[in-house]
Amino acid sequence: MHSHLIPGIDDGSPSMQATIEMLKGFVDLGYEKVITTPHIMFDFYKNTPKIIRDGLADVQNEIRNQQIPITLEAAAEYYFDEHFLSLIDKDELLTFGNRHLLFEFSFRTKPNGVDEVVFELKSKGYQPILAHYERYLFFLSDGVKPAEKLKSKGVEIQMNLNSLTGYYGQKVKRQAELLVDANLIDYLGTDCHRLVHLEMIKANLDSKYFRKLNEMTFKNADLY
Incomplete structure (x- = not known):
């Protein structure tokens, strides 16, 4: 879960050809859905x-x-903005699984009103999932404590596999390692925008923290 494969509608796949190349890359990595x-x-x-x-x-x-x-389904990754809040009010959200909803923050600016929005989502029967927790700069100094607080409010945590490869920088890599060590991850995602993202994952499958992931249990399997 979490990728950007529909061509031409966001910053992900630029073409159908690129999408097909990525889907074949997923198959090569053993993905079925x-x-x-x-x-x-x-x-x-x-x-x-x-x-x-x-x-x-x-x-x-x-x-x-x-x-x-391979089986392909679609939902959305919602940016935490006024438009998102209006869609919650209208109950017009794309979800996957059992009303699972993926959302993200600005990478640099800590949002306001998160607890209230999470409460509203939960009250409407949604399961909120925060995308790539480890990439938010405003969480770095506090390590995994904000993740623990979010989980206590009912938010599930998704981590990008490429965060463990160093693709997003060493600070993000260390934050991802802390998430693994604290066993706070609910879902793993590729956040695949380009074929290079899958190639990076493939090149790091035998690394220390990828081996740790193989010994852990995540909720991705519940989505099949």
Whole structure:
């Protein structure tokens, strides 16, 4: 879960060809199912359920045409902004699994009102999942304590696999390692935008922390 594979609708795949290359890369890594999550960020990516579903249908048709042995579903990655809040009020959110909802913050600016929004989401029957906790700069100085607080409020935590490769820098890598050591991760994701993201994962499968992941249990399997 967590990828950007529908071509041309966000900062992920630029073309159907690139999407197919990435899907074949997922198959090479042993994936059987992928949940792709295009950005919904009102100032930049004004995606709607119809845009995402239409794009998903196009990719699914190409998967069938090329007989790629993988299942593709779609939801969204919601940016924590006023548009997101309005969609909660309207109950117009794209989810996966059992009303699981992926959302993200600004990487640099700590948001206000998170507890209240989480409470509203939970009261409406959603399961909020915070994308790539380890990448938020305002959490770095506090390590995993904010993750523990978020989980106590009912938020589940998703970590990007490439955070453990150093792809996003050494500070993010260390934060990801702390998450692993504290066993605070609910979901692993690739956050795949380009084929290079899968190539980085493949190159690090035998690293120390990837081996640790193999010994742990995550909720990804519940989404099958």
